[in-house]
Amino acid sequence: MRLPVQPSLLTPTQARAQFRTGALPLTTSGWCRGHTQANLLAVPHDLAFDALLFAYRNPAACPVLEITDPGDPHPRSLAVDADLRTDLPAYRVYENGTLVAEVPDATDYWRDDLVAFLIGCSFTFEAALTSAGVPVRHIEQGRNVPMYVTTRECVPAGRLSGPLVVSMRPVPPALIDTAREVSEAFPTMHGAPVHVGDPAELGIADLARPEFGDPVDLHPGDVPMFWACGVTPQAVVMASRPEFALTHAPGRMFITDQALVLPA
Amino acid sequence: MRLPVQPSLLTPTQARAQFRTGALPLTTSGWCRGHTQANLLAVPHDLAFDALLFAYRNPAACPVLEITDPGDPHPRSLAVDADLRTDLPAYRVYENGTLVAEVPDATDYWRDDLVAFLIGCSFTFEAALTSAGVPVRHIEQGRNVPMYVTTRECVPAGRLSGPLVVSMRPVPPALIDTAREVSEAFPTMHGAPVHVGDPAELGIADLARPEFGDPVDLHPGDVPMFWACGVTPQAVVMASRPEFALTHAPGRMFITDQALVLPA
Known part of the structure; x- marks a missing residue:
């Protein structure tokens, strides 16, 4: 008999496997305690320089953790055996700045020219807040x-x-x-x-x-x-209306293998 | 009567004015003590994402200090009233990875689609080495x-x-x-x-x-x-042979207005 495991105690691999097979939590906040969580912004290669320049110029909002090669849905450093098309709980699809779909699997929307930016998420430090006695x-x-x-x-x-x-x-x-x-x-x-x-x-x-x-x-x-x-980046996509963008659904993040050293 | 001023005591504005009007020192090492010096790499917009991604993935070699908008030869944060086409002592022009010219003024080679990357230079910390007793x-x-x-x-x-x-x-x-x-x-x-x-x-x-x-x-x-x-980036341009790149001449840097806090 398999006992249910608290989301906070899951490994990132376990959590991603759950999301891949359809688990759709309200949020990943609190999941996989001690691991980095990341926002997703994937844009066509044609827009990738603007996106990276935007991130570079707005480092507080867009701290870039990893950038994939065009068309490659697999991060190379943040996680092994992960697929950005399936391993987040939910995605948002924007066309010309309009939200056209929220889906649990982005495979049908993935394109060969997409460059994915993985951007640090504040959920990552919530475990450290809790450890320091700050309620979340x-x-x-x-x-x-x-x-x-x-x-x-x-x-x-x-x-x-x-x-x-x-x-x-x-x-x-x-x-x-x-x-x-x-x-x-x-x-x-x-x-x-x-x-x-x-x-x-x-x-x-x-x-x-x-x-x-x-x-x-x-x-x-x-x-x-x-x-x-x-x-x-999603508000920016809505304001700037590029042809296409694929993102995570707010609060439903990509959970990476990157482990943190948390205060005791 | 104007007294000659030691290069180390010039302000960046004074040094850039000298370079603009033709001064061609062997190197800017030792110039404008206490100010940041920068490497230049300017590439066509079409190559700018690759260049920024390269810099992002190789931060020790390519720490990016500023990136200009396509075609704009004026940095916005590192220096005021500076023109990247004229304010460095000398430039190198690469076509298909081959060095085709070394010139003291890059105006004739500037293009409307060039994106300039200003990259930190180790000359910047030489004054701190000297202050700490390390000979240069x-x-x-x-x-x-x-x-x-x-x-x-x-x-x-x-x-x-x-x-x-x-x-x-x-x-x-x-x-x-x-x-x-x-x-x-x-x-x-x-x-x-x-x-x-x-x-x-x-x-x-x-x-x-x-x-x-x-x-x-x-x-x-x-x-x-x-x-x-x-x-x-110049060795990379030589190895990768992109259509066009404009750089500083090695050792002859862009001197910025950015002042450092040096050890006493």
């Missing part, structure tokens, strides 16, 4: 992290421009410095927060209505902390 | 730094592949650790050495015959230290 409210509440389109413009690159997207985690005031220090130690996972406090300063009108993911309940006194988010 | 032999001897094509292959990217090029500085044994520590603090200027000691391990047959720059005399006991070099 969306995990406590069994939800996806809330993500918001801000009024901050990214630095444009070629045909790509658009707003910064942020993820939000509510943190008790006494733990704000701890949360900042912990996340700062993960520069390729978005690093330190881009803003702490009043959502209006980022142009966010209502925390209860995130553009991506789920709203999360603040405990009394909790202060919202905002981190640059790897969904930014 | 090629400056003492009034020469360009010696640079060698090694037998180490870079990680290929698209149409670009080729060998690593290194610069060499002879260092007294007692100061090797100091030189390593000082350079390590400049990760975007090639950082720590890639090799210390026997040149044969890099496939270098004869230190007296560098492929670029000048040979330099070792003092008795000096140990050769080798750093990844921003001339690597």
Whole structure:
């Protein structure tokens, strides 16, 4: 008899196998504790320079972990035996900037000219937050992290421009410095927060209505902390309307084999 | 009456103005103490993704400091009022991998589709070496730094592949650790050495015959230290034979406005 295993204790290989065969969790937040999670942006080769230049110019939002060769769905360094077409829980397909499909398998949408960018995800440092005593409210509440389109413009690159997207985690005031220090130690996972406090300063009108993911309940006194988010490329795709882009579904990430050294 | 000014004391603006009006020093090593120097690689837009991917995959040899928009010869962050077509002492022009010209002004070779990559240069940390008591032999001897094509292959990217090029500085044994520590603090200027000691391990047959720059005399006991070099893209261009590339002449760099905080 096979006992069910907590998602946090699965190996990345086990998690990817589940996603490949159809498991569709609400989010990968909390899965495979101690392993790097990554956002996916795949664009035609023709747009790849603009995309890489955009990432280079916006490193907080788009810390690039790996770039595949055109048409190759297999990462070379972040994971072995992984297939980017099938091993994420869900994908979004954009045509001319419009979301045309959300699918659990991207095989039918893969193209021979696609270049995939794997971009660090802040889910990666959530285990370190927990270890440091910082509560992660969306995990406590069994939800996806809330993500918001801000009024901050990214630095444009070629045909790509658009707003910064942020993820939000509510943190008790006494733990704000701890949360900042912990996340700062993960520069390729978005690093330190881009803003702490009043959502209006980022142009966010209502925390209860995130553009991506789920709203999360603040405990009394909790202060919202905002981190640059790897969904930014999706907002940029929507704003810039390139012919085609394939991405992960927000909050449903590619889980890599890359292990972290977490605080005890 | 204008007094002559030592090159090390010139401001970057003054140095660039000299180069623009025809000054052609043997090398910019030692110029504008405390300012970042950069290698230039400009390639047609069609090759720019491969070039950026190559740089991304070979960060020790190609630490990218800035990337210009296609056709734009003006850097936006590293220097103000600078023109990459005229403000370096000398340029090399490659067609199909062959060096076809070395010129003091690249205006006639500039193209509307060129994307320029400015790549950190180890000349930048030489002032810090000197401050830390490490002699810089090629400056003492009034020469360009010696640079060698090694037998180490870079990680290929698209149409670009080729060998690593290194610069060499002879260092007294007692100061090797100091030189390593000082350079390590400049990760975007090639950082720590890639090799210390026997040149044969890099496939270098004869230190007296560098492929670029000048040979330099070792003092008795000096140990050769080798750093990844921003001339690597030129060796890669020669090996990969793209239609066109414009670069700096080895050792004659773009001097930026970016100031360093040097050890006292």
